[in-house]
Amino acid sequence: MKLSEHRDMAAQSTLQLLDELAVFGAEESGGVTRLLYTKPWVDAQRFLAERMRKAGLEARFDRAGNLIGRLAGTDSGSGAIVTGSHIDTVVNGGRYDGAYGVAAGIAAIEYLLEAYGPPKRTLEVISFCEEEGSRFPLTYWGSGHLVGSHSWDQADAIADASGISLREAMEAAGFGDPAQPDPVRQDIEAFVELHIEQGIVLERQQLRIGIVDTIVGQKRYIVTLEGESNHTGTTPMGLRRDALAGAAEMVVAIERLAVQYGDPLVATVGKITCEPNTPNVIAGRVSFTLDIRLDDGVALTQVSERILQELAAIAERRELVFQAVNWLLTEPAPMSPELTGMLERICQEQGVSARRMVSGAGHDAQLLTGVAKTAMIFIPSRGGISHSPDEYSTPEQLSDGVMLLTDMLYALAY
Amino acid sequence: MKLSEHRDMAAQSTLQLLDELAVFGAEESGGVTRLLYTKPWVDAQRFLAERMRKAGLEARFDRAGNLIGRLAGTDSGSGAIVTGSHIDTVVNGGRYDGAYGVAAGIAAIEYLLEAYGPPKRTLEVISFCEEEGSRFPLTYWGSGHLVGSHSWDQADAIADASGISLREAMEAAGFGDPAQPDPVRQDIEAFVELHIEQGIVLERQQLRIGIVDTIVGQKRYIVTLEGESNHTGTTPMGLRRDALAGAAEMVVAIERLAVQYGDPLVATVGKITCEPNTPNVIAGRVSFTLDIRLDDGVALTQVSERILQELAAIAERRELVFQAVNWLLTEPAPMSPELTGMLERICQEQGVSARRMVSGAGHDAQLLTGVAKTAMIFIPSRGGISHSPDEYSTPEQLSDGVMLLTDMLYALAY
Numbered sequence: 083m084k085l086s087e088h089r090d091m092a093a094q095s096t097l098q099l100l101d102e103l104a105v106f107g108a109e110e111s112g113g114v115t116r117l118l119y120t121k122p123w124v125d126a127q128r129f130l131a132e133r134m135r136k137a138g139l140e141a142r143f144d145r146a147g148n149l150i151g152r153l154a155g156t157d158s159g160s161g162a163i164v165t166g167s168h169i170d171t172v173v174n175g176g177r178y179d180g181a182y183g184v185a186a187g188i189a190a191i192e193y194l195l196e197a198y199g200p201p202k203r204t205l206e207v208i209s210f211c212e213e214e215g216s217r218f219p220l221t222y223w224g225s226g227h228l229v230g231s232h233s234w235d236q237a238d239a240i241a242d243a244s245g246i247s248l249r250e251a252m253e254a255a256g257f258g259d260p261a262q263p264d265p266v267r268q269d270i271e272a273f274v275e276l277h278i279e280q281g282i283v284l285e286r287q288q289l290r291i292g293i294v295d296t297i298v299g300q301k302r303y304i305v306t307l308e309g310e311s312n313h314t315g316t317t318p319m320g321l322r323r324d325a326l327a328g329a330a331e332m333v334v335a336i337e338r339l340a341v342q343y344g345d346p347l348v349a350t351v352g353k354i355t356c357e358p359n360t361p362n363v364i365a366g367r368v369s370f371t372l373d374i375r376l377d378d379g380v381a382l383t384q385v386s387e388r389i390l391q392e393l394a395a396i397a398e399r400r401e402l403v404f405q406a407v408n409w410l411l412t413e414p415a416p417m418s419p420e421l422t423g424m425l426e427r428i429c430q431e432q433g434v435s436a437r438r439m440v441s442g443a444g445h446d447a448q449l450l451t452g453v454a455k456t457a458m459i460f461i462p463s464r465g466g467i468s469h470s471p472d473e474y475s476t477p478e479q480l481s482d483g484v485m486l487l488t489d490m491l492y493a494l495a496y
Numbered sequence: 497m498k499l500s501e502h503r504d505m506a507a508q509s510t511l512q513l514l515d516e517l518a519v520f521g522a523e524e525s526g527g528v529t530r531l532l533y534t535k536p537w538v539d540a541q542r543f544l545a546e547r548m549r550k551a552g553l554e555a556r557f558d559r560a561g562n563l564i565g566r567l568a569g570t571d572s573g574s575g576a577i578v579t580g581s582h583i584d585t586v587v588n589g590g591r592y593d594g595a596y597g598v599a600a601g602i603a604a605i606e607y608l609l610e611a612y613g614p615p616k617r618t619l620e621v622i623s624f625c626e627e628e629g630s631r632f633p634l635t636y637w638g639s640g641h642l643v644g645s646h647s648w649d650q651a652d653a654i655a656d657a658s659g660i661s662l663r664e665a666m667e668a669a670g671f672g673d674p675a676q677p678d679p680v681r682q683d684i685e686a687f688v689e690l691h692i693e694q695g696i697v698l699e700r701q702q703l704r705i706g707i708v709d710t711i712v713g714q715k716r717y718i719v720t721l722e723g724e725s726n727h728t729g730t731t732p733m734g735l736r737r738d739a740l741a742g743a744a745e746m747v748v749a750i751e752r753l754a755v756q757y758g759d760p761l762v763a764t765v766g767k768i769t770c771e772p773n774t775p776n777v778i779a780g781r782v783s784f785t786l787d788i789r790l791d792d793g794v795a796l797t798q799v800s801e802r803i804l805q806e807l808a809a810i811a812e813r814r815e816l817v818f819q820a821v822n823w824l825l826t827e828p829a830p831m832s833p834e835l836t837g838m839l840e841r842i843c844q845e846q847g848v849s850a851r852r853m854v855s856g857a858g859h860d861a862q863l864l865t866g867v868a869k870t871a872m873i874f875i876p877s878r879g880g881i882s883h884s885p886d887e888y889s890t891p892e893q894l895s896d897g898v899m900l901l902t903d904m905l906y907a908l909a910y
Binding site for chain 1: 718751762764881
């Protein structure tokens with residue numbers, strides 16, 4: 083069998099595995115719901131463990147419930163080459179977000195083993211237990227454990243919407259054993275994550291592959307405005323302190339400043355709450371979220387301050403009480419220039435159209451940058467849609483990513 | 497006893513009656529909840545009927561539950577001079593909205609009778625059963641019956657939040673008897689309503705009385721925008737169809753156009769709904785209410801069309817699907833120039849500072865303009881606040897209104 087046939091088979095195997103995975107937590111909508119530690123999630127992880135074993139890998143769960151499939155390398159002194167992503171989803175999410183990277187990793191290693199035998203360097207594929215933050219108010223519970231960024235104490239402190247603590251849920255699913263060793267991984271040489279873009283850049287530019295330069299940093303705020311609630315009919319325009327009109331001016335200003343700054347800056351107001359939210363009452367209180375993302379940490383801080391200054395000035399002119407609380411800050415996570423350069427060369431050699439780009443979404447890979455050289459590969463998402471049953475990439479697009487990942491793992495491990 | 501003492505006593509009596517009325521439906525907040533046909537409402541109307549009888553009036557309920565107190569005039573050929581307002585409230589409303597005009601009417605007629613004996617023209621005070629639309633989705637159920645603008649069939653078609661139909665509620669309260677005659681009133685010569693301003697114009701200008709020229713016409717719309725819901729991190733600013741950013745630009749435009757047009761135009765967005773309303777998802781769908789009020793019907797139509805054109809242009813530029821549904825249109829209701837002139841002269845003679853103004857809120861008086869010469873008197877509201885436990889006017893302000901009403905009823909009926 084020729085190499086190209088093996089690569090094709092890895093792609094075919096990924097498509098089949100994605101179909102099989104989509105059964106766990108399948109919704110009538112065509113979407114998938116696999117929340118951390120729920121039955122569909124447990125069943126899916128167990129199914130994947132079996133699938134890894136069939137592929138010739140050792141499969142084990144770590145203390146948090148990450149599933150790790152391992153193909154030992156012949157060169158015992160070198161670090162591991164790791165791929166993978168997450169299998170948890172948002173409520174009624176898509177079939178590809180996360181699952182694609184896990185399925186592709188298993189298939190790629192399976193066919194590398196078939197084609198070339200055991201690698202020099204140990205190959206691993208990880209199905210991270212949690213990335214989305216859909217059930218509990220935290221994210222990266224899976225990849226965070228590998229790099230030591232999460233504490234076990236958190237498991238008691240947070241609960242899901244029905245009041246079940248993270249620890250209770252974890253133990254009910256058979257994980258969290260305090261006796262189980264849970265060392266921070268220091269033995270990873272490289273981590274390569276394959277994921278759908280979840281954006282429309284590749285589709286619009288008709289490119290097959292995106293090679294991530296940097297996962298953007300994020301600043302998230304909650305902005306609150308207090309004005310004066312009054313009767314819409316009896317309060318002349320000049321005597322108003324309308325919190326909603328003030329918020330509207332701010333949303334327009336945020337958009338204008340982001341457009342002026344230029345790509346890849348994005349700044350978004352996605353959620354707004356208005357009180358009393360009644361047609362014939364001037365809004366007395368409005369709060370909205372502000373989500374700012376950029377690939378440069380210093381510039382992110384500067385542009386965020388510039389935006390907040392403008393908002394404060396609008397509030398002052400309108401005599402609104404203004405508060406902006408910064409509740410989330412993540413630094414940009416640059417990918418390894420060495421790995422991104424390798425990915426770019428493979429694409430050139432294979433004649434696959436590709437571009438470098440930032441990832442505007444967060445991914446498990448950003449956690450790994452602290453312990454390993456890291457890279458991310460994107461394939462196009464139809465309409466940029468994700469977190470939805472409408473999430474879709476074509477079989478050809480899915481295959482492109484699997485083949486690139488396979489080639490990359492070969493280059494790193496053999 | 498001198499006339500001025502009688503006028504003072506009418507004012508004192510009004511204050512006392514307001515205290516007594518506030519017991520019915522009293523909330524711990526200090527506010528009042530008297531929804532149509534509920535027990536607090538029934539008790540309050542019965543209490544007022546007794547109070548009218550003590551004042552020397554005949555008191556009767558009409559078919560809908562309006563309470564009518566009558567002092568027959570000696571000149572049987574002339575039409576009635578009528579005052580009054582409503583005693584229903586919003587949920588947790590104030591003590592003055594509506595109740596003030598009813599209490600003042602009873603007290604004014606009581607003391608006119610004491611001071612001058614029977615009037616030439618019949619005097620009436622009406623405690624309208626409903627004006628606020630707080631329990632059932634309709635307004636002016638009380639004054640509408642007097643002028644024939646409501647149909648009894650409506651009583652079966654609409655229900656309150658717990659599913660009780662208007663007819664069920666009406667019959668349970670002892671009203672709605674089909675055998676009871678319910679003629680449209682054609683015998684009213686003049687209707688004068690005393691009410692709190694529910695705005696901040698008189699307070700800001702330190703004036704004691706507002707004489708209403710016109711009750712504004714209203715146009716209310718629901719505007720809906722559809723854009724494209726996408727990931728905030730992965731969708732560049734230039735590739736967005738953000739429904740919330742579009743709505744924000746519209747809210748700013750509405751405010752700007754209203755300010756440019758000038759008083760007394762008001763245009764307000766009081767309610768906004770955003771989907772999915774999630775911090776990290778670009779809004780795919782936003783709807784908001786638009787409430788436009790002006791005292792000139794032709795100009796109201798013109799300015800509404802101008803505003804909607806601007807909104808449609810914003811939607812087109814942003815590639816948002818735009819829909820604006822006009823669900824409410826009321827024409828401006830001009831008050832009688834003869835009556836407003838009389839009120840102005842009385843204020844001048846008494847040395848009471850007053851201004852003519854529009855009423856930006858709707859009132860029972862606007863229904864009466866179809867069958868009688870109509871006038872409205874406003875007194876200041878602290879901070880413009882109403883529909884709230886914080887609704888307040890000082891005893892001096894309340895007294896100013898009662899005295900002007902007493903003088904006006906005297907001028908019209910004696």
